[in-house]
Amino acid sequence: MVLDLSQDVVALTAALVDVPSVSGDELVITELIEGALRAYPALDIVRDGNVIIARTDLARAQRVVLAGHTDTVPIADNVPSRLDDGWLHGCGSSDMKSGNAVFLRLAHLVGSGALDPAVDLTWVFYDCEEVAARRNGLGRIAREHPQLLAGDLAVLGEGTNGDIEGGCQGTLRAVITTAGTRAHSARSWLGVNAIHLAAPVLSRLAAYQAREVSVEGLTYREGLSAVAISGGVAGNVVPDECTITVNFRFAPDRSADDAVAHVREVFDGYDVEVVDLAPAARPGLDAPLAQALVAATGTEPRAKLGWTDVARFGELGIPAVNFGPGDPNVAHKPEECVAVEKISAAEATLIKFLS
Amino acid sequence: MVLDLSQDVVALTAALVDVPSVSGDELVITELIEGALRAYPALDIVRDGNVIIARTDLARAQRVVLAGHTDTVPIADNVPSRLDDGWLHGCGSSDMKSGNAVFLRLAHLVGSGALDPAVDLTWVFYDCEEVAARRNGLGRIAREHPQLLAGDLAVLGEGTNGDIEGGCQGTLRAVITTAGTRAHSARSWLGVNAIHLAAPVLSRLAAYQAREVSVEGLTYREGLSAVAISGGVAGNVVPDECTITVNFRFAPDRSADDAVAHVREVFDGYDVEVVDLAPAARPGLDAPLAQALVAATGTEPRAKLGWTDVARFGELGIPAVNFGPGDPNVAHKPEECVAVEKISAAEATLIKFLS
Numbered sequence: 001m002v003l004d005l006s007q008d009v010v011a012l013t014a015a016l017v018d019v020p021s022v023s024g025d026e027l028v029i030t031e032l033i034e035g036a037l038r039a040y041p042a043l044d045i046v047r048d049g050n051v052i053i054a055r056t057d058l059a060r061a062q063r064v065v066l067a068g069h070t071d072t073v074p075i076a077d078n079v080p081s082r083l084d085d086g087w088l089h090g091c092g093s094s095d096m097k098s099g100n101a102v103f104l105r106l107a108h109l110v111g112s113g114a115l116d117p118a119v120d121l122t123w124v125f126y127d128c129e130e131v132a133a134r135r136n137g138l139g140r141i142a143r144e145h146p147q148l149l150a151g152d153l154a155v156l157g158e159g160t161n162g163d164i165e166g167g168c169q170g171t172l173r174a175v176i177t178t179a180g181t182r183a184h185s186a187r188s189w190l191g192v193n194a195i196h197l198a199a200p201v202l203s204r205l206a207a208y209q210a211r212e213v214s215v216e217g218l219t220y221r222e223g224l225s226a227v228a229i230s231g232g233v234a235g236n237v238v239p240d241e242c243t244i245t246v247n248f249r250f251a252p253d254r255s256a257d258d259a260v261a262h263v264r265e266v267f268d269g270y271d272v273e274v275v276d277l278a279p280a281a282r283p284g285l286d287a288p289l290a291q292a293l294v295a296a297t298g299t300e301p302r303a304k305l306g307w308t309d310v311a312r313f314g315e316l317g318i319p320a321v322n323f324g325p326g327d328p329n330v331a332h333k334p335e336e337c338v339a340v341e342k343i344s345a346a347e348a349t350l351i352k353f354l355s
Numbered sequence: 356m357v358l359d360l361s362q363d364v365v366a367l368t369a370a371l372v373d374v375p376s377v378s379g380d381e382l383v384i385t386e387l388i389e390g391a392l393r394a395y396p397a398l399d400i401v402r403d404g405n406v407i408i409a410r411t412d413l414a415r416a417q418r419v420v421l422a423g424h425t426d427t428v429p430i431a432d433n434v435p436s437r438l439d440d441g442w443l444h445g446c447g448s449s450d451m452k453s454g455n456a457v458f459l460r461l462a463h464l465v466g467s468g469a470l471d472p473a474v475d476l477t478w479v480f481y482d483c484e485e486v487a488a489r490r491n492g493l494g495r496i497a498r499e500h501p502q503l504l505a506g507d508l509a510v511l512g513e514g515t516n517g518d519i520e521g522g523c524q525g526t527l528r529a530v531i532t533t534a535g536t537r538a539h540s541a542r543s544w545l546g547v548n549a550i551h552l553a554a555p556v557l558s559r560l561a562a563y564q565a566r567e568v569s570v571e572g573l574t575y576r577e578g579l580s581a582v583a584i585s586g587g588v589a590g591n592v593v594p595d596e597c598t599i600t601v602n603f604r605f606a607p608d609r610s611a612d613d614a615v616a617h618v619r620e621v622f623d624g625y626d627v628e629v630v631d632l633a634p635a636a637r638p639g640l641d642a643p644l645a646q647a648l649v650a651a652t653g654t655e656p657r658a659k660l661g662w663t664d665v666a667r668f669g670e671l672g673i674p675a676v677n678f679g680p681g682d683p684n685v686a687h688k689p690e691e692c693v694a695v696e697k698i699s700a701a702e703a704t705l706i707k708f709l710s
Contacts, residue, residue: 169541173590185602186524186661188578195581199557206551223543226550228587235528238580247540247590306541
């Protein structure tokens, strides 16, 4: 089987959906993409595990990175794809094989000489985005070969309905523990109830006023949420421990360290252990290249709420945005689909941007 | 094997400890006790499952019930018994085979004519006290044959260090549930956090002022404790449910219904589901017979904190107290033991009381 990049972008999306690539099982799709890209002598190809990187070397002043993950969540009886009344259905259609199809079409246009881009281009197709962060292929390249990701703007093909979503929130998880003294509940005054001691922790959470902050013209809304609480030994025992796990989603004007300090301040006086921390990414929309991409879409950019791989570029100092034809509301659902007109429109937008 | 009730009460305790009788496995000890009691023609014997009831029929004006459970918690390498420097060690030595030995010695003295009691007597030896309440042998008799438990005072041989402990606390368990709306924690403002909603529930628990109340001369201290809390869906989800389990231990001046009403009042405005309820028992120390027992011990009676089977007699309208040579602090522990002088003293107290 050969992947034909000269076909229509919707047909190419369908072809990608028809190759199962659940996280951890990206070998076949990676080899198909590698084979297709190696057909263009103008592209330098690097294969690293199940990551494929293709680069032009046109000596342009600036370089744009187009990045997409090839994996999907588990298939839910929704492969192969199905085209129905302007919608392409199937696992990964929205998240994010339609974005990959757009990027691969650009590789064909540039590789075949049909499009002479104003910038150099790097394509990155990577594995294991839908699973634990430590397996993420883009993360591995960022750690081991960051020079391969160098550029002036990165575009991630995650579904944004064809709009630009800038930057991303940071996320911090912390466990707050209260410690008491066990006792039989028939003699509760002999103990110290750790669940009762958690009352002020929950009160602070309930009273917390989250910031809404503008960063480079985009509005980010923060949030501090309890995501778990647990305590109790037995039905007749005053418990000696209660743990509350909180998740702080923070705007890109805070560094990861600032976020930790803020959470420690909110829960001052309590035992706070940070168990997970991923930095936010600034939207980077003040860069001229990003402005040009925004202009090409013709719509207003939005802040990205949620953590995405743009933050990996942010950590390398590369402005990065999300831009893809998919619809995030149907991602990870059996009814996942994408509007075919959004796929074609995204291709047209990027052609316009790169010309 | 025959159980010899004519032997010294300490030796008899040791003999009982040496017969394993973990809850659910009381057949052997029940048959030994039954065989021993059937040797006395003056006693009417009823066997019902693994419950043995023996009764005198002396046409006395009043009747005292002596009740003890024959089961123990699981053996922890502490059977057979071991006598060491005034202490008898072994599983069930304190809880409550020493109490049973005292009661069986009285059966021997009365059955053999050595003691002419001032009251009629009923002995009840029952199974499955250490496990789920629905399996409790005394509870079954109280439901199915309450006339067999009739009397003017019941004495439970649970360990009290040889003092009188009157009545018992009631216990109520309730689950308080807060209901919110799930959302992604990156967009927490779209949800309602059920754990945050639990803040006032914990605040009320932390601020709760428990009563200390005198009932028939004994002081009971109440307590309202969270014994469990649980909530959370995933590390990135605003949870839609949080449950708090509370345990209310209440004094015998409250009925079970009063206790329910009180807990509902404390958590007014919240969803409160009562999941477990056992009434308190009044100490009954105003009854002349109980006064006589107190006088025989020569010590001050105390309130019983914790729920015990005296409440089952309380529900039948029979005053009931705990009185036994065991030490409640070593019950259920591998190092369980009982002071031999306490066993002999308890026997002497009951002989004095019944004479």
